[in-house]
Amino acid sequence: MSLDTATIRRIASLARITVAEDQLEPLALELNSILGWIERLNEVNVDGVEPLTGGAQMAMKMRDDVVTDGGYPEKILANAPDRAGQFFAVPKVVE
Protein backbone atom coordinates (compact mmCIF):
# COMPACT_ATOMS: atom_id res chain seq x y z
CA MET A 1 0.00 0.00 0.00
CA SER A 2 1.54 3.26 -1.07
CA LEU A 3 0.24 6.72 -0.24
CA ASP A 4 -0.17 9.23 -3.05
CA THR A 5 -0.52 12.96 -2.58
CA ALA A 6 -4.32 12.77 -2.87
CA THR A 7 -4.41 10.37 0.10
CA ILE A 8 -2.07 12.61 2.09
CA ARG A 9 -4.39 15.55 1.38
CA ARG A 10 -7.35 13.47 2.56
CA ILE A 11 -5.77 12.29 5.84
CA ALA A 12 -4.39 15.78 6.57
CA SER A 13 -7.92 17.07 6.18
CA LEU A 14 -9.26 14.31 8.47
CA ALA A 15 -6.57 15.22 11.01
CA ARG A 16 -7.40 18.95 10.67
CA ILE A 17 -3.80 19.86 9.86
CA THR A 18 -3.28 22.35 7.06
CA VAL A 19 -0.57 21.07 4.69
CA ALA A 20 0.80 23.29 1.93
CA GLU A 21 0.61 21.84 -1.60
CA ASP A 22 4.39 21.71 -1.96
CA GLN A 23 4.67 19.70 1.27
CA LEU A 24 2.42 16.85 0.09
CA GLU A 25 5.09 15.10 -1.96
CA PRO A 26 7.85 15.12 0.73
CA LEU A 27 5.31 13.97 3.33
CA ALA A 28 4.21 11.11 1.07
CA LEU A 29 7.84 9.96 0.79
CA GLU A 30 8.35 10.06 4.57
CA LEU A 31 5.12 8.31 5.45
CA ASN A 32 5.64 5.65 2.77
CA SER A 33 9.05 4.86 4.15
CA ILE A 34 7.57 4.38 7.65
CA LEU A 35 4.61 2.38 6.37
CA GLY A 36 6.93 0.20 4.27
CA TRP A 37 8.88 -0.65 7.41
CA ILE A 38 5.65 -1.45 9.27
CA GLU A 39 4.54 -3.87 6.54
CA ARG A 40 6.68 -6.58 8.16
CA LEU A 41 3.70 -7.27 10.43
CA ASN A 42 2.09 -9.00 7.43
CA GLU A 43 4.53 -11.89 7.97
CA VAL A 44 2.94 -12.74 11.33
CA ASN A 45 0.24 -15.39 11.46
CA VAL A 46 -2.53 -13.79 13.52
CA ASP A 47 -5.28 -16.33 12.73
CA GLY A 48 -7.53 -16.79 15.73
CA VAL A 49 -5.66 -14.22 17.85
CA GLU A 50 -7.85 -11.89 19.91
CA PRO A 51 -6.70 -8.25 19.58
CA LEU A 52 -5.15 -6.72 22.70
CA THR A 53 -6.53 -3.25 23.25
CA GLY A 54 -4.63 -2.11 26.29
CA GLY A 55 -1.82 -2.58 28.74
CA ALA A 56 -4.05 -3.28 31.74
CA GLN A 57 -4.57 -7.01 32.28
CA MET A 58 -7.62 -6.48 34.43
CA ALA A 59 -11.29 -5.64 34.17
CA MET A 60 -12.12 -1.98 34.57
CA LYS A 61 -13.81 -0.99 37.81
CA MET A 62 -17.43 0.10 37.82
CA ARG A 63 -18.46 3.28 39.57
CA ASP A 64 -21.71 5.09 40.26
CA ASP A 65 -22.82 7.33 37.40
CA VAL A 66 -22.89 10.57 39.35
CA VAL A 67 -21.39 14.04 38.97
CA THR A 68 -18.29 14.27 41.19
CA ASP A 69 -16.58 17.37 39.85
CA GLY A 70 -17.23 20.75 38.25
CA GLY A 71 -18.83 24.07 39.10
CA TYR A 72 -15.83 26.30 38.38
CA PRO A 73 -16.29 27.89 34.95
CA GLU A 74 -13.67 30.59 35.57
CA LYS A 75 -10.96 27.98 36.10
CA ILE A 76 -12.05 26.14 32.95
CA LEU A 77 -12.17 29.30 30.84
CA ALA A 78 -8.90 30.74 32.17
CA ASN A 79 -6.92 29.11 29.34
CA ALA A 80 -9.39 29.88 26.53
CA PRO A 81 -7.85 31.73 23.54
CA ASP A 82 -11.16 33.60 23.16
CA ARG A 83 -14.33 33.74 25.23
CA ALA A 84 -17.69 35.46 25.37
CA GLY A 85 -19.09 35.56 28.88
CA GLN A 86 -19.08 32.01 30.18
CA PHE A 87 -18.62 30.48 26.73
CA PHE A 88 -15.70 29.54 24.51
CA ALA A 89 -15.74 31.74 21.40
CA VAL A 90 -14.84 30.54 17.87
CA PRO A 91 -15.01 32.06 14.36
CA LYS A 92 -18.54 32.29 12.99
CA VAL A 93 -19.81 28.86 11.80
CA VAL A 94 -23.29 29.74 10.47
CA GLU A 95 -24.08 33.00 8.65
Next chain:
Amino acid sequence: MLTDLTIAEAREKLRAREFSAVDLTMAHLHAIEALNPRLNAFITVSHSQAVDQARQADAALARGDARALTGIPLAIKDLFCTVGVRTTAASEILRPFVPPYESTVTAQLLRDGAVFLGKTNLDEFAMGSSNMTSAYGPVENPWKRLQDEDAVLVPGGSSGGSAAAVAARLSMGATGTDTGGSIRQPASFCGLVGVKPSYGRCSRWGVVAFASSLDHPGPFARTVQDGAILLGSMAGHDPKDSTSADVPVPDYEAACRRGVKGLRIGVPREYRSDGMPAEIEALWQKGLGWLRDAGAEIVDVSLPHTKYGLATYYIVAPAEASSNLARYDGVRYGARQDGAELSDMYGNTRAAGFGAEVRRRILIGTYVLSAGYYDAYYLRAQKVRALILKDFNDAFQQVDALVTPTAPSAAFAQGEKMDDPIQMYLNDLFTVGANLAGVPAISIPAGLDANGLPLGLQIIGKPFDEETVFAVAAEMERAAGFTALPQLRAGG
Protein backbone atom coordinates in the same frame (compact mmCIF):
# COMPACT_ATOMS: atom_id res chain seq x y z
CA MET B 1 28.48 19.08 48.09
CA LEU B 2 24.79 18.98 48.98
CA THR B 3 24.01 18.37 45.31
CA ASP B 4 25.99 15.09 45.33
CA LEU B 5 23.88 13.46 48.05
CA THR B 6 21.47 10.68 47.26
CA ILE B 7 17.84 11.10 48.28
CA ALA B 8 18.31 8.44 50.98
CA GLU B 9 21.31 10.32 52.43
CA ALA B 10 19.62 13.73 52.26
CA ARG B 11 16.52 12.31 53.95
CA GLU B 12 18.58 11.22 56.98
CA LYS B 13 20.59 14.44 57.17
CA LEU B 14 17.48 16.61 56.90
CA ARG B 15 15.90 14.67 59.77
CA ALA B 16 19.11 15.04 61.80
CA ARG B 17 18.96 18.80 60.97
CA GLU B 18 22.52 18.75 59.59
CA PHE B 19 21.28 21.29 57.07
CA SER B 20 17.91 22.77 56.23
CA ALA B 21 15.58 22.01 53.37
CA VAL B 22 16.08 25.63 52.24
CA ASP B 23 19.88 25.04 52.13
CA LEU B 24 19.35 21.93 50.02
CA THR B 25 16.89 23.61 47.64
CA MET B 26 19.08 26.72 47.27
CA ALA B 27 22.09 24.53 46.39
CA HIS B 28 20.09 23.01 43.57
CA LEU B 29 18.64 26.34 42.40
CA HIS B 30 22.18 27.75 42.23
CA ALA B 31 23.29 24.72 40.23
CA ILE B 32 20.39 25.28 37.83
CA GLU B 33 21.31 28.95 37.49
CA ALA B 34 24.89 28.01 36.67
CA LEU B 35 24.31 25.10 34.27
CA ASN B 36 20.80 25.29 32.83
CA PRO B 37 21.62 28.07 30.33
CA ARG B 38 23.95 25.53 28.71
CA LEU B 39 22.13 22.22 29.32
CA ASN B 40 18.59 23.54 28.68
CA ALA B 41 17.26 20.77 30.93
CA PHE B 42 14.48 22.95 32.38
CA ILE B 43 11.82 24.75 30.35
CA THR B 44 10.49 26.48 33.49
CA VAL B 45 12.30 26.99 36.80
CA SER B 46 9.84 27.62 39.65
CA HIS B 47 12.30 29.38 41.94
CA SER B 48 10.00 31.11 44.42
CA GLN B 49 7.61 28.16 44.66
CA ALA B 50 10.56 25.88 45.41
CA VAL B 51 11.80 28.16 48.20
CA ASP B 52 8.28 28.34 49.69
CA GLN B 53 7.96 24.55 49.60
CA ALA B 54 11.41 24.18 51.21
CA ARG B 55 10.37 26.55 54.02
CA GLN B 56 7.26 24.45 54.60
CA ALA B 57 9.47 21.35 54.66
CA ASP B 58 11.68 22.92 57.33
CA ALA B 59 8.60 23.75 59.38
CA ALA B 60 7.39 20.15 59.04
CA LEU B 61 10.81 18.81 60.05
CA ALA B 62 10.87 21.15 63.06
CA ARG B 63 7.58 19.76 64.32
CA GLY B 64 8.69 16.19 63.71
CA ASP B 65 6.37 15.59 60.77
CA ALA B 66 8.91 14.14 58.30
CA ARG B 67 7.39 12.26 55.38
CA ALA B 68 9.00 10.11 52.69
CA LEU B 69 10.30 13.07 50.66
CA THR B 70 10.12 16.06 53.00
CA GLY B 71 12.50 18.72 51.68
CA ILE B 72 13.79 16.66 48.71
CA PRO B 73 14.14 18.81 45.55
CA LEU B 74 12.79 17.16 42.41
CA ALA B 75 12.37 18.05 38.74
CA ILE B 76 9.09 17.37 36.97
CA LYS B 77 8.86 16.43 33.31
CA ASP B 78 6.87 19.18 31.59
CA LEU B 79 4.22 16.64 30.65
CA PHE B 80 2.76 16.49 34.20
CA CYS B 81 0.15 19.16 34.85
CA THR B 82 1.15 21.31 37.81
CA VAL B 83 -1.39 23.74 39.20
CA GLY B 84 -0.44 27.35 38.46
CA VAL B 85 2.84 26.37 36.75
CA ARG B 86 2.91 26.44 32.94
CA THR B 87 2.85 22.98 31.35
CA THR B 88 3.98 22.91 27.71
CA ALA B 89 4.61 19.26 26.69
CA ALA B 90 7.53 20.99 24.87
CA SER B 91 5.02 22.04 22.20
CA GLU B 92 4.20 25.44 20.72
CA ILE B 93 0.54 24.56 20.97
CA LEU B 94 0.68 24.50 24.80
CA ARG B 95 3.00 27.51 25.18
CA PRO B 96 0.37 29.57 27.05
CA PHE B 97 -1.17 26.67 29.05
CA VAL B 98 -1.30 27.00 32.86
CA PRO B 99 -3.15 24.00 34.34
CA PRO B 100 -5.88 24.65 36.90
CA TYR B 101 -5.22 21.20 38.42
CA GLU B 102 -2.39 18.99 39.64
CA SER B 103 -1.60 15.54 38.20
CA THR B 104 -2.13 12.68 40.65
CA VAL B 105 1.54 11.64 40.58
CA THR B 106 2.84 15.14 41.36
CA ALA B 107 0.10 15.63 43.98
CA GLN B 108 1.36 12.48 45.73
CA LEU B 109 4.98 13.72 45.65
CA LEU B 110 3.81 17.02 47.17
CA ARG B 111 1.75 15.12 49.77
CA ASP B 112 5.00 13.40 50.78
CA GLY B 113 6.82 16.73 51.20
CA ALA B 114 8.80 17.05 47.95
CA VAL B 115 10.04 20.41 46.64
CA PHE B 116 9.53 21.09 42.90
CA LEU B 117 12.41 22.94 41.22
CA GLY B 118 10.69 23.26 37.86
CA LYS B 119 9.53 21.62 34.67
CA THR B 120 11.96 19.71 32.49
CA ASN B 121 12.44 19.64 28.75
CA LEU B 122 11.34 16.70 26.58
CA ASP B 123 10.66 15.68 23.02
CA GLU B 124 7.45 17.39 21.89
CA PHE B 125 4.52 15.45 23.39
CA ALA B 126 7.11 12.83 24.42
CA MET B 127 7.56 11.78 20.77
CA GLY B 128 11.25 11.17 20.25
CA SER B 129 14.42 9.52 21.51
CA SER B 130 16.84 12.47 21.55
CA ASN B 131 15.00 15.52 22.95
CA MET B 132 15.64 17.10 19.52
CA THR B 133 11.93 17.60 18.74
CA SER B 134 11.30 20.04 21.64
CA ALA B 135 9.92 23.43 20.61
CA TYR B 136 12.05 24.85 23.45
CA GLY B 137 15.39 23.70 22.03
CA PRO B 138 17.52 20.58 22.46
CA VAL B 139 19.04 19.40 25.75
CA GLU B 140 22.78 18.79 26.15
CA ASN B 141 23.85 15.52 27.75
CA PRO B 142 26.19 16.35 30.67
CA TRP B 143 28.41 13.41 29.67
CA LYS B 144 31.22 13.98 27.14
CA ARG B 145 33.18 11.62 24.89
CA LEU B 146 36.70 11.28 26.29
CA GLN B 147 38.46 11.99 22.99
CA ASP B 148 35.95 14.51 21.70
CA GLU B 149 34.78 16.84 24.44
CA ASP B 150 33.45 19.35 21.93
CA ALA B 151 30.77 17.01 20.59
CA VAL B 152 27.38 17.89 22.05
CA LEU B 153 25.59 14.62 22.83
CA VAL B 154 21.86 14.09 23.25
CA PRO B 155 20.52 12.99 26.66
CA GLY B 156 18.14 10.56 24.98
CA GLY B 157 14.41 11.01 25.01
CA SER B 158 11.76 11.70 25.42
CA SER B 159 12.48 12.51 29.10
CA GLY B 160 15.83 14.10 28.18
CA GLY B 161 15.57 17.17 30.43
CA SER B 162 14.75 15.07 33.49
CA ALA B 163 17.71 12.77 32.80
CA ALA B 164 20.16 15.63 32.17
CA ALA B 165 18.97 17.46 35.31
CA VAL B 166 19.49 14.47 37.60
CA ALA B 167 22.83 13.47 36.00
CA ALA B 168 24.23 17.03 36.27
CA ARG B 169 23.13 17.27 39.93
CA LEU B 170 20.59 20.02 39.20
CA SER B 171 17.98 17.83 40.91
CA MET B 172 18.06 14.81 43.25
CA GLY B 173 15.46 12.93 41.24
CA ALA B 174 12.85 13.55 38.57
CA THR B 175 9.63 12.29 37.09
CA GLY B 176 9.48 10.95 33.56
CA THR B 177 7.08 9.11 31.33
CA ASP B 178 7.86 6.02 29.28
CA THR B 179 5.74 5.12 26.23
CA GLY B 180 8.35 3.13 24.25
CA GLY B 181 11.50 3.65 26.33
CA SER B 182 11.36 7.35 27.24
CA ILE B 183 12.58 6.81 30.82
CA ARG B 184 14.93 3.86 30.36
CA GLN B 185 16.79 5.02 27.22
CA PRO B 186 17.65 8.49 28.63
CA ALA B 187 18.61 6.83 31.93
CA SER B 188 21.00 4.61 29.97
CA PHE B 189 22.42 7.60 28.02
CA CYS B 190 22.93 9.67 31.20
CA GLY B 191 24.22 7.03 33.66
CA LEU B 192 21.06 6.94 35.78
CA VAL B 193 18.50 4.59 37.21
CA GLY B 194 15.21 4.85 35.30
CA VAL B 195 12.07 3.02 36.43
CA LYS B 196 9.10 2.16 34.23
CA PRO B 197 6.63 0.44 36.56
CA SER B 198 3.77 -1.86 35.54
CA TYR B 199 0.94 -0.37 33.49
CA GLY B 200 -1.62 0.87 36.00
CA ARG B 201 0.89 1.27 38.87
CA CYS B 202 1.19 5.07 38.55
CA SER B 203 -1.86 7.14 37.66
CA ARG B 204 -1.89 8.85 34.27
CA TRP B 205 -4.43 11.43 35.46
CA GLY B 206 -3.14 14.92 34.71
CA VAL B 207 -0.30 13.64 32.51
CA VAL B 208 -0.56 15.04 28.98
CA ALA B 209 -1.59 11.96 26.99
CA PHE B 210 0.48 10.58 24.11
CA ALA B 211 -0.57 6.91 23.71
CA SER B 212 -2.84 6.02 26.59
CA SER B 213 -2.38 2.23 26.53
CA LEU B 214 1.42 2.61 26.51
CA ASP B 215 2.13 5.71 28.67
CA HIS B 216 3.76 4.94 32.03
CA PRO B 217 4.83 7.60 34.55
CA GLY B 218 7.95 6.67 36.54
CA PRO B 219 11.01 8.12 38.29
CA PHE B 220 14.67 8.93 37.51
CA ALA B 221 17.25 8.68 40.29
CA ARG B 222 20.98 8.19 40.77
CA THR B 223 20.61 4.97 42.82
CA VAL B 224 18.23 2.03 42.78
CA GLN B 225 17.20 2.79 46.37
CA ASP B 226 16.33 6.39 45.42
CA GLY B 227 14.26 5.04 42.52
CA ALA B 228 12.43 2.82 45.00
CA ILE B 229 11.76 5.77 47.34
CA LEU B 230 10.35 7.87 44.49
CA LEU B 231 8.21 5.10 43.01
CA GLY B 232 6.78 4.37 46.47
CA SER B 233 5.46 7.93 46.55
CA MET B 234 4.28 8.10 42.92
CA ALA B 235 2.50 4.72 42.84
CA GLY B 236 -0.97 3.81 44.04
CA HIS B 237 -4.58 3.47 42.98
CA ASP B 238 -6.32 6.55 41.62
CA PRO B 239 -10.08 6.49 40.96
CA LYS B 240 -9.59 9.32 38.45
CA ASP B 241 -7.67 6.99 36.08
CA SER B 242 -9.87 4.09 34.98
CA THR B 243 -6.77 2.01 34.13
CA SER B 244 -5.16 2.61 37.54
CA ALA B 245 -4.67 -0.69 39.39
CA ASP B 246 -6.29 -1.11 42.78
CA VAL B 247 -3.48 -3.20 44.25
CA PRO B 248 -1.38 -2.48 47.36
CA VAL B 249 1.95 -0.65 46.93
CA PRO B 250 4.66 -2.77 48.55
CA ASP B 251 7.82 -1.52 50.28
CA TYR B 252 10.16 -1.13 47.29
CA GLU B 253 13.08 -0.01 49.45
CA ALA B 254 12.92 -3.26 51.41
CA ALA B 255 12.87 -5.18 48.12
CA CYS B 256 16.24 -3.62 47.21
CA ARG B 257 17.82 -5.57 50.09
CA ARG B 258 16.40 -8.98 49.12
CA GLY B 259 19.27 -10.28 47.01
CA VAL B 260 18.89 -12.63 44.05
CA LYS B 261 19.82 -16.02 45.53
CA GLY B 262 17.71 -18.72 43.89
CA LEU B 263 16.13 -16.38 41.33
CA ARG B 264 15.90 -17.54 37.73
CA ILE B 265 17.02 -14.83 35.30
CA GLY B 266 16.02 -15.12 31.64
CA VAL B 267 18.15 -14.04 28.69
CA PRO B 268 15.91 -13.55 25.63
CA ARG B 269 17.85 -14.96 22.69
CA GLU B 270 16.08 -12.74 20.13
CA TYR B 271 17.66 -9.65 21.72
CA ARG B 272 21.07 -10.90 20.57
CA SER B 273 21.15 -9.25 17.15
CA ASP B 274 24.06 -9.43 14.73
CA GLY B 275 24.40 -5.68 14.71
CA MET B 276 24.85 -5.33 18.46
CA PRO B 277 28.07 -3.46 19.36
CA ALA B 278 30.62 -5.81 20.99
CA GLU B 279 30.92 -3.53 24.03
CA ILE B 280 27.21 -3.83 24.77
CA GLU B 281 27.24 -7.60 24.28
CA ALA B 282 30.26 -7.83 26.64
CA LEU B 283 28.59 -5.67 29.29
CA TRP B 284 25.45 -7.79 29.07
CA GLN B 285 27.49 -10.97 29.71
CA LYS B 286 29.28 -9.24 32.59
CA GLY B 287 25.94 -8.28 34.15
CA LEU B 288 24.70 -11.88 33.89
CA GLY B 289 27.96 -12.98 35.55
CA TRP B 290 27.30 -10.68 38.52
CA LEU B 291 23.91 -12.29 39.02
CA ARG B 292 25.32 -15.81 38.66
CA ASP B 293 27.96 -14.97 41.30
CA ALA B 294 25.22 -13.70 43.61
CA GLY B 295 23.38 -17.01 43.43
CA ALA B 296 20.93 -16.54 40.54
CA GLU B 297 20.47 -19.08 37.79
CA ILE B 298 20.77 -17.78 34.21
CA VAL B 299 18.29 -19.33 31.77
CA ASP B 300 18.01 -18.99 28.00
CA VAL B 301 14.47 -17.95 26.99
CA SER B 302 12.67 -17.01 23.79
CA LEU B 303 10.48 -13.98 22.99
CA PRO B 304 9.69 -15.03 19.40
CA HIS B 305 7.85 -11.86 18.33
CA THR B 306 10.56 -9.42 19.48
CA LYS B 307 11.35 -8.27 15.94
CA TYR B 308 7.76 -7.12 15.44
CA GLY B 309 7.68 -4.95 18.57
CA LEU B 310 8.71 -1.64 17.02
CA ALA B 311 6.44 -2.00 13.98
CA THR B 312 3.52 -2.80 16.29
CA TYR B 313 4.39 0.20 18.41
CA TYR B 314 4.54 2.52 15.37
CA ILE B 315 0.95 1.63 14.55
CA VAL B 316 -0.55 1.56 18.04
CA ALA B 317 1.19 4.67 19.40
CA PRO B 318 0.43 7.01 16.46
CA ALA B 319 -3.16 5.71 16.34
CA GLU B 320 -3.70 6.58 20.00
CA ALA B 321 -1.80 9.85 19.58
CA SER B 322 -3.96 10.95 16.65
CA SER B 323 -6.99 10.47 18.86
CA ASN B 324 -5.49 12.01 22.03
CA LEU B 325 -4.11 15.05 20.23
CA ALA B 326 -7.44 15.82 18.58
CA ARG B 327 -8.19 17.91 21.69
CA TYR B 328 -5.70 20.62 20.59
CA ASP B 329 -8.09 22.63 18.46
CA GLY B 330 -7.43 26.21 19.57
CA VAL B 331 -10.81 26.45 21.30
CA ARG B 332 -10.54 25.58 24.99
CA TYR B 333 -6.83 26.07 25.74
CA GLY B 334 -3.50 26.43 24.02
CA ALA B 335 -2.31 28.66 21.19
CA ARG B 336 -4.75 29.56 18.38
CA GLN B 337 -4.04 30.63 14.80
CA ASP B 338 -6.82 32.55 13.14
CA GLY B 339 -8.68 31.35 10.06
CA ALA B 340 -11.52 32.70 7.96
CA GLU B 341 -13.76 29.83 8.99
CA LEU B 342 -13.78 27.42 11.89
CA SER B 343 -12.20 24.63 9.82
CA ASP B 344 -9.35 26.95 8.76
CA MET B 345 -8.81 27.96 12.36
CA TYR B 346 -8.46 24.27 13.33
CA GLY B 347 -6.13 23.45 10.44
CA ASN B 348 -3.93 26.52 10.89
CA THR B 349 -3.77 26.13 14.68
CA ARG B 350 -2.64 22.52 14.42
CA ALA B 351 -0.22 23.14 11.50
CA ALA B 352 1.52 25.94 13.41
CA GLY B 353 1.25 24.40 16.88
CA PHE B 354 2.65 20.92 16.20
CA GLY B 355 6.23 20.22 15.12
CA ALA B 356 7.21 17.94 12.21
CA GLU B 357 7.49 14.68 14.18
CA VAL B 358 4.15 15.21 15.94
CA ARG B 359 2.41 16.05 12.64
CA ARG B 360 3.98 12.95 11.05
CA ARG B 361 2.69 10.68 13.82
CA ILE B 362 -0.80 12.21 13.82
CA LEU B 363 -1.01 11.63 10.05
CA ILE B 364 0.17 8.00 10.34
CA GLY B 365 -2.29 7.43 13.17
CA THR B 366 -5.13 8.99 11.21
CA TYR B 367 -4.28 6.82 8.22
CA VAL B 368 -4.07 3.48 10.08
CA LEU B 369 -7.42 4.20 11.76
CA SER B 370 -9.16 5.40 8.59
CA ALA B 371 -11.92 3.50 6.82
CA GLY B 372 -10.53 0.69 4.69
CA TYR B 373 -7.15 0.50 6.46
CA TYR B 374 -8.20 -0.13 10.07
CA ASP B 375 -8.18 -3.95 9.76
CA ALA B 376 -4.96 -4.11 7.74
CA TYR B 377 -2.97 -1.95 10.14
CA TYR B 378 -4.52 -1.21 13.52
CA LEU B 379 -6.41 -4.45 14.13
CA ARG B 380 -3.45 -6.53 12.93
CA ALA B 381 -1.10 -4.57 15.23
CA GLN B 382 -3.40 -5.22 18.20
CA LYS B 383 -3.26 -8.95 17.42
CA VAL B 384 0.52 -8.93 17.17
CA ARG B 385 0.54 -7.04 20.47
CA ALA B 386 -1.40 -9.92 21.99
CA LEU B 387 1.27 -12.33 20.73
CA ILE B 388 4.02 -10.15 22.23
CA LEU B 389 2.24 -10.21 25.60
CA LYS B 390 1.95 -14.00 25.29
CA ASP B 391 5.73 -14.19 24.68
CA PHE B 392 6.35 -12.41 27.99
CA ASN B 393 3.77 -14.51 29.85
CA ASP B 394 5.36 -17.71 28.51
CA ALA B 395 8.86 -16.54 29.47
CA PHE B 396 7.68 -15.67 32.98
CA GLN B 397 6.46 -19.24 33.39
CA GLN B 398 10.14 -20.18 33.41
CA VAL B 399 11.94 -17.22 34.98
CA ASP B 400 11.50 -14.48 37.61
CA ALA B 401 12.98 -11.64 35.54
CA LEU B 402 14.71 -10.90 32.24
CA VAL B 403 17.99 -9.03 31.81
CA THR B 404 18.87 -7.28 28.52
CA PRO B 405 20.76 -4.22 27.31
CA THR B 406 18.66 -1.01 27.58
CA ALA B 407 19.60 0.66 24.30
CA PRO B 408 21.48 -0.40 21.16
CA SER B 409 24.10 2.36 21.59
CA ALA B 410 25.54 4.94 23.97
CA ALA B 411 24.47 8.61 23.65
CA PHE B 412 24.89 9.96 20.12
CA ALA B 413 25.58 13.52 19.00
CA GLN B 414 22.95 16.18 18.34
CA GLY B 415 22.00 16.05 14.68
CA GLU B 416 22.80 12.34 14.25
CA LYS B 417 19.98 9.97 13.22
CA MET B 418 17.84 12.95 12.19
CA ASP B 419 17.57 12.27 8.44
CA ASP B 420 15.57 9.08 8.65
CA PRO B 421 12.80 8.75 11.26
CA ILE B 422 13.25 4.96 11.37
CA GLN B 423 16.90 5.28 12.50
CA MET B 424 15.65 7.28 15.49
CA TYR B 425 12.84 4.79 16.16
CA LEU B 426 15.38 1.92 16.47
CA ASN B 427 16.58 3.39 19.80
CA ASP B 428 13.60 1.72 21.44
CA LEU B 429 14.38 -1.77 20.08
CA PHE B 430 14.95 -3.34 23.53
CA THR B 431 12.59 -1.20 25.60
CA VAL B 432 9.35 -1.17 23.61
CA GLY B 433 8.33 -4.75 24.49
CA ALA B 434 7.78 -3.87 28.16
CA ASN B 435 5.42 -1.04 27.12
CA LEU B 436 3.41 -3.25 24.78
CA ALA B 437 3.11 -5.93 27.50
CA GLY B 438 2.69 -3.46 30.39
CA VAL B 439 5.36 -5.18 32.49
CA PRO B 440 7.75 -3.35 34.85
CA ALA B 441 11.34 -2.60 33.81
CA ILE B 442 14.33 -0.70 35.18
CA SER B 443 17.51 0.54 33.52
CA ILE B 444 20.63 0.77 35.67
CA PRO B 445 24.04 2.22 34.78
CA ALA B 446 26.26 -0.85 34.36
CA GLY B 447 29.47 0.41 32.78
CA LEU B 448 31.19 2.76 30.33
CA ASP B 449 31.98 2.34 26.65
CA ALA B 450 35.40 3.04 25.11
CA ASN B 451 34.46 6.74 24.83
CA GLY B 452 33.74 6.93 28.56
CA LEU B 453 29.97 7.11 28.03
CA PRO B 454 27.51 5.24 30.26
CA LEU B 455 25.71 2.10 29.11
CA GLY B 456 22.62 0.70 30.81
CA LEU B 457 21.30 -2.78 31.41
CA GLN B 458 17.59 -3.43 31.68
CA ILE B 459 15.75 -5.69 34.13
CA ILE B 460 12.19 -6.68 33.13
CA GLY B 461 9.77 -8.31 35.58
CA LYS B 462 6.34 -9.86 35.87
CA PRO B 463 3.27 -7.57 36.01
CA PHE B 464 3.14 -5.79 39.39
CA ASP B 465 6.30 -7.54 40.57
CA GLU B 466 8.44 -4.41 40.74
CA GLU B 467 9.91 -5.86 43.94
CA THR B 468 11.87 -8.58 42.09
CA VAL B 469 12.96 -6.00 39.51
CA PHE B 470 14.28 -3.77 42.31
CA ALA B 471 16.00 -6.75 43.98
CA VAL B 472 17.83 -7.68 40.77
CA ALA B 473 18.62 -4.04 39.95
CA ALA B 474 20.07 -3.41 43.42
CA GLU B 475 22.24 -6.55 43.23
CA MET B 476 23.59 -5.51 39.82
CA GLU B 477 24.19 -1.96 41.07
CA ARG B 478 26.28 -3.31 43.97
CA ALA B 479 28.32 -5.49 41.63
CA ALA B 480 28.74 -2.79 38.96
CA GLY B 481 30.12 -0.24 41.43
CA PHE B 482 29.32 2.51 38.93
CA THR B 483 30.99 5.67 40.27
CA ALA B 484 31.80 7.58 37.06
CA LEU B 485 30.60 11.18 36.92
CA PRO B 486 29.51 13.35 34.00
CA GLN B 487 31.89 16.17 33.05
CA LEU B 488 29.17 18.83 33.35
CA ARG B 489 27.74 18.81 36.87
CA ALA B 490 27.14 21.08 39.83
CA GLY B 491 30.52 21.92 41.39
CA GLY B 492 32.28 19.90 38.67
